[in-house]
Amino acid sequence: MGKGKDISPHKIGQIEVYLSETTFKQKDIAKKLNVSTQTISPVRKKWKKRRVCWQKELVTVGGNV
Numbered sequence: 807m808g809k810g811k812d813i814s815p816h817k818i819g820q821i822e823v824y825l826s827e828t829t830f831k832q833k834d835i836a837k838k839l840n841v842s843t844q845t846i847s848p849v850r851k852k853w854k855k856r857r858v859c860w861q862k863e864l865v866t867v868g869g870n871v
Contacts, residue, residue, distance in 0.1 A: 821849045
């Protein structure tokens, strides 16, 4: 097994921007940022979870108005 390396916060931010503002697939993002698709997967899962929570908040707040 290879030695793992933590991904930098800057790179995480770049991945999140690509996920939110483009229609690129994980494979395309990985190639663009020179990382593996396995690196993108956990970032995508966290981003998706946050996005769902944020949308639920909007619906809840919007429903009370």
